[in-house]
Amino acid sequence: MPKFKCLVTGACGFIGSHMVELLAEHGHEVIATDVQSTINAQEPIKKECVLTTQKMAQKLIPCDITSQKEVEKLPLDVDYVFHVASVFSYSAPWEVLYKVNVQGTVNLLEAIRKNQGVKRFVLWGAGGVYGEPKPEYTPFTEETPPDPPNNYQRAKWFQEFTTMLYGKKHGIKYTILRPTTVYGIRQFYGGVDFLKTGYKAGMLGLPANMNTHVPFVHVRDVCNMALYLAQKQEAENEIYNSNDDSRMTMIEVMRFIAAIYGKPFMVLPPVPVGAIKDILLFIADIDAYVSQKVLKKGKGLLEKDQLGMMNLDFLYSNEKLKATGYKFLYPDPKEGLIEASKWYKEGRYFDM
Amino acid sequence: MKSKEKKLTYIELALSSNDKLEAIMQSGTMPDVRDLCGWEFKGYNTFDLTGVLGFRKFKKGFTADSEPKSPTERIKGYNLKVVQNGIIDDWIDTGAPRYAFYEVYPAKDDPVENKYPNAILINYGASDKNPIYDPARFLRDYLVQVYPDNKDLFLGKAYVALGKARIFVSYFILERNNKNS
Numbered sequence: 418m419p420k421f422k423c424l425v426t427g428a429c430g431f432i433g434s435h436m437v438e439l440l441a442e443h444g445h446e447v448i449a450t451d452v453q454s455t456i457n458a459q460e461p462i463k464k465e466c467v468l469t470t471q472k473m474a475q476k477l478i479p480c481d482i483t484s485q486k487e488v489e490k491l492p493l494d495v496d497y498v499f500h501v502a503s504v505f506s507y508s509a510p511w512e513v514l515y516k517v518n519v520q521g522t523v524n525l526l527e528a529i530r531k532n533q534g535v536k537r538f539v540l541w542g543a544g545g546v547y548g549e550p551k552p553e554y555t556p557f558t559e560e561t562p563p564d565p566p567n568n569y570q571r572a573k574w575f576q577e578f579t580t581m582l583y584g585k586k587h588g589i590k591y592t593i594l595r596p597t598t599v600y601g602i603r604q605f606y607g608g609v610d611f612l613k614t615g616y617k618a619g620m621l622g623l624p625a626n627m628n629t630h631v632p633f634v635h636v637r638d639v640c641n642m643a644l645y646l647a648q649k650q651e652a653e654n655e656i657y658n659s660n661d662d663s664r665m666t667m668i669e670v671m672r673f674i675a676a677i678y679g680k681p682f683m684v685l686p687p688v689p690v691g692a693i694k695d696i697l698l699f700i701a702d703i704d705a706y707v708s709q710k711v712l713k714k715g716k717g718l719l720e721k722d723q724l725g726m727m728n729l730d731f732l733y734s735n736e737k738l739k740a741t742g743y744k745f746l747y748p749d750p751k752e753g754l755i756e757a758s759k760w761y762k763e764g765r766y767f768d769m
Numbered sequence: 770m771k772s773k774e775k776k777l778t779y780i781e782l783a784l785s786s787n788d789k790l791e792a793i794m795q796s797g798t799m800p801d802v803r804d805l806c807g808w809e810f811k812g813y814n815t816f817d818l819t820g821v822l823g824f825r826k827f828k829k830g831f832t833a834d835s836e837p838k839s840p841t842e843r844i845k846g847y848n849l850k851v852v853q854n855g856i857i858d859d860w861i862d863t864g865a866p867r868y869a870f871y872e873v874y875p876a877k878d879d880p881v882e883n884k885y886p887n888a889i890l891i892n893y894g895a896s897d898k899n900p901i902y903d904p905a906r907f908l909r910d911y912l913v914q915v916y917p918d919n920k921d922l923f924l925g926k927a928y929v930a931l932g933k934a935r936i937f938v939s940y941f942i943l944e945r946n947n948k949n950s
Contacts, residue, residue: 755857
């Protein structure tokens, strides 16, 4: 197998650290980059990500991708760029999301355009760009028109759009992944909330009518498919939904997590989900106002944009990905969730 | 079971739907009591309420006064309380004494408890070791071997016998764990 020189942005985050690890395990040369504040992270899980990247990458270069000057200093004499860097937050202000996710991508693409040696630019988009499920677009395919429902997804869509524009205008070859709920070890935001809830709660329960599907993809699979597709001619200038074959429902997921941690689980009588969601969204508004204006803490406990996705039935097609011949490392999330739950438990990360 | 179907693991069985487990109950094979005798098995009740009530996880042991000579010989057994931790954790004995004793024999040999003729019957009412007032006496379990080539994995179905009525309580999964303590 040929060995490549690769650049990974956002290399000290959850997905970035896995990308670096996977590339290094395949014997490729990895130049890793991330913003200095992330490299300096002291929170235990974040620190694990940084340590992994430091151990596996040939070089770790601090770089703030929002600065064109800093980006231009990055070594871009590489075969592949895996652009993972992104603000992943449902409560970050639009200005921040735009600056990092969109402007940062523009800066990187500009630098690549000037170098012209990069064989493929692989971008981490987001499965959420399709917005709320619609009967005429079920399941979501790559042909479904994006309809990003919140600022985070909007920024991710702009990021994709920018990449496609650079592809068309400047001939930069790209592949875009749209991962759904990513999970795995070293995660500190997003899918890990399922495990954390299971670990912390005394008992788990869900109303019978809150049984929508939860799309999953293991972090190693997202990284593996990024490397796989980067080398595929047919994946040039293409977009791929990145989710596994499972169709677990919310009740199946929570029952499984309850079993992992030995917590009782009950299916509760149906509740008026719509009304509860409205109430929670209203509380989230108050929570955000108090946190930002009164307590000056930044984000509140509830994230309105995340709550907005509550009880929506997300189904994604991965037929396009599978047509390339890609074979999942974790076709069923149970194995990966067990592995992750053991990692969090042994490291006592949820006790900190 | 069709041979081409993916074989389910202990955890997958424990989280399977009742429909799937019922199909296995009907297609499973009769366990050879000689494979059970002398061993304790880690048990997991699939009914969610057992988690709330604190007996989701348990152990079942099988014994005999002398080593059984035939696959259908009558043997006996007991239950053990274990720590109610996660399904991926070890089955840890609480140290409590054995309880809920039973006799084991082919269900087809029983004039009443023969819902699954392919199963062995775990009859708690037949054991004189259970005190007369012990509610365990009302329990009747059927047990089948899930795959013919796996002598370590079993599926059970528990009923409560109330007069002539048999009330389904829960499926349970058993897997070989350790020699009798």
